[in-house]
Amino acid sequence: MSTAEDFEAIRKDLIDELCQEENSNASHVALPQKSSGSKDRMCVHLRVRPFTEAEVAQNESQDCVSIENSTSVILKQPQISLGSRYSDRGIGQIAQCFTFTHVYGPETKQVEVFGAVKPLIEDVLNGQNCLVFTYGVTNAGKTYTFQGPDNDMGILPRSLSVLFKSIEGKIYRNMNIKPQRCTDFSRLTEMQVKEEEAIKKSVLHLFKESDQYNESCRHSSLDASEGGSSLKSFGSLGDFAEELKHAEQVAVTGADRIRFSVWVSFCEIYNEALYDLLDLASYKCQKRKALRFAQDAKGNTYVKDLRWIQVSSAEEAYKILKQGRKQQSIASTKINNLSSRSHCTFSVRILHVKNGGLHVTRVTEMSLCDLAGSERNTKTKNAGERLKEAGNINTSLLILGKCINALRHNQISK
Numbered sequence: 134m135s136t137a138e139d140f141e142a143i144r145k146d147l148i149d150e151l152c153q154e155e156n157s158n159a160s161h162v163a164l165p166q167k168s169s170g171s172k173d174r175m176c177v178h179l180r181v182r183p184f185t186e187a188e189v190a191q192n193e194s195q196d197c198v199s200i201e202n203s204t205s206v207i208l209k210q211p212q213i214s215l216g217s218r219y220s221d222r223g224i225g226q227i228a229q230c231f232t233f234t235h236v237y238g239p240e241t242k243q244v245e246v247f248g249a250v251k252p253l254i255e256d257v258l259n260g261q262n263c264l265v266f267t268y269g270v271t272n273a274g275k276t277y278t279f280q281g282p283d284n285d286m287g288i289l290p291r292s293l294s295v296l297f298k299s300i301e302g303k304i305y306r307n308m309n310i311k312p313q314r315c316t317d318f319s320r321l322t323e324m325q326v327k328e329e330e331a332i333k334k335s336v337l338h339l340f341k342e343s344d345q346y347n348e349s350c351r352h353s354s355l356d357a358s359e360g361g362s363s364l365k366s367f368g369s370l371g372d373f374a375e376e377l378k379h380a381e382q383v384a385v386t387g388a389d390r391i392r393f394s395v396w397v398s399f400c401e402i403y404n405e406a407l408y409d410l411l412d413l414a415s416y417k418c419q420k421r422k423a424l425r426f427a428q429d430a431k432g433n434t435y436v437k438d439l440r441w442i443q444v445s446s447a448e449e450a451y452k453i454l455k456q457g458r459k460q461q462s463i464a465s466t467k468i469n470n471l472s473s474r475s476h477c478t479f480s481v482r483i484l485h486v487k488n489g490g491l492h493v494t495r496v497t498e499m500s501l502c503d504l505a506g507s508e509r510n511t512k513t514k515n516a517g518e519r520l521k522e523a524g525n526i527n528t529s530l531l532i533l534g535k536c537i538n539a540l541r542h543n544q545i546s547k
Contacts, residue, residue: 159198159206160269160278161233162249162288175540176234178249179206182274183239205232243281247291254296255383257483257499258393264500268530271506271513272469279503280458283372289479289501290373290451294380296481296499297395297447303385305392305486306445312396312482315433316496333442333449335413340452373451380447391494394484396441397450399457400424403475404525410457410477411440441482454479464522466513469506474522476529478502504530 162178181198199207209228237246253263265288267275281287297304308329313319321329385391399410406423408415415421427437444450462474482498507530508515508523515523 160267160273160275162246162278163266163268175537176249178235178237178246179231179233180237180241180246180274180278181206181239182277200236200238201230203236204234205230206236243278243285243287244291246278247288250288250292251295251381251383253499254292254299255385257481257497258296258299258383258385260485260495260497262498262500264502266502266504268504268533269506271466271472271508273506275506276471276473276503279501280454286372286376289454289503290376291380292499292501293447293450293454293481294373294377295383297450298377298380299382299385300393300395303392304445305394305484305490307394307490308443310394310484310486310490310493311443312441312484312496314427314429315431315435317429318484318493318496329443332413332440336411336442336456337449337452339413340456370448370451373448377447390487392486392490394443394486394490395445395450396443396482396484397453398436398439398441398480398482399454399477400436400439401461401475401477402529403462404522405529407436408460409438409440410460411442411453412460415460450481462522464519466508466515466519468512473503473505474519474526476502476504476526504533 159179159181162180163175181200184193197209197211199209201207207228207230235249250265253265257263267279269275277287279287280289308326309321310318311321311329401408401410407425408421409424412422424436424438426434428434442453444453457479461477463471464474466472478500480498480500482496484496485494486492487494505526507527510520510523513519513523
């Protein structure tokens with residue numbers, strides 16, 4: 134595995150991006166992976182998206198990123214940058230080589246990128262915790278890679294389909310045990326089980342109502358359209374059902390004796406405040422309640438009062454994901470019509486149970502984070518609330534760079 138000079142290149146890229154000119158059509162997918170040594174390493178996969186029609190029309194420089202091979206790229210400064218102007222005066226143009234775990238070119242399909250994540254699903258089903266997050270400048274294609282449109286699904290929906298395909302027939306459907314705090318679980322009374330069932334039913338009912346409304350809108354648009362032009366997807370389950378048909382399985386050890394109780398949560402960090410995207414109160418036009426972090430007795434950090442919903446199928450998990458997405462903070466900027474204004478995390482927590490639920494052997498979690506993109510106001514022309522959002526986004530990403538640098542320091546320190 135390529136270490137990208139351990140974490141130094143990653144750290145430099147994260148921090149420098151906030152203050153230097155940088156190409157806007159590359160996004161990162163970062164995930165942990167075990168190396169051949171004794172220490173864990175972070176894998177960083179780079180995906181270079183194709184230029185949009187608008188960027189081509191504006192003569193955006195297309196030679197900033199040059200793919201050398203499957204693990205390396207050469208970055209050159211844009212022609213309009215200060216460094217490029219210096220090179221025109223006789224000073225040599227600055228070019229940097231960066232090494233990644235893998236580099237995906239503009240022609241890469243969603244299913245190919247998902248291939249980097251699929252081994253982690255096997256890990257989480259066999260007892261490990263896993264984290265995947267997307268990083269890049271605004272409009273780099275992070276959310277497309279992460280969630281994708283309904284007709285070309287991204288990492289998250291594909292992960293759900295493979296996960297449930299792998300534990301088909303081994304799902305523990307009873308809600309009498311539930312994740313608690315960071316790595317614990319609690320046993321629920323009969324009354325508490327009914328409350329959990331009611332919450333789940335309410336969220337799924339909200340999705341059903343919105344899905345029916347979107348279907349009616351879709352048919353109305355079809356009736357009014359001429360020439361059969363393609364329409365934007367409105368969130369139908371048809372594409373996901375098709376994805377399930379072709380989903381692969383991963384190996385699960387000891388599955389003959391183990392059943393899996395699967396719970397999901399969905400939250401976002403917006404303007405330095407943490408919100409539950411599955412909070413039913415916010416769907417009723419009530420003010421959203423900000424959550425807070427807490428620590429358990431072992432010092433592990435978790436989100437206090439975050440809602441976890443039990444799911445018994447990939448379809449249920451996908452419906453909850455789609456419903457939560459309606460609550461995400463999204464706005465239009467000059468360079469991105471659907472810009473994520475928050476960092477969101479969809480988590481899948483799995484209780485490994487045996488003896489009919491009498492014994493929980495372990496609790497594992499797979500967290501999938503879609504980070505908001507760093508922004509330069511000279512390009513976005515943000516003002517007011519958008520400018521405040523951008524400042525908070527950039528600050529949090531700067532802190533992320535420092536965190537990664539600390540991880541690197543801890544790895545090389547005695």
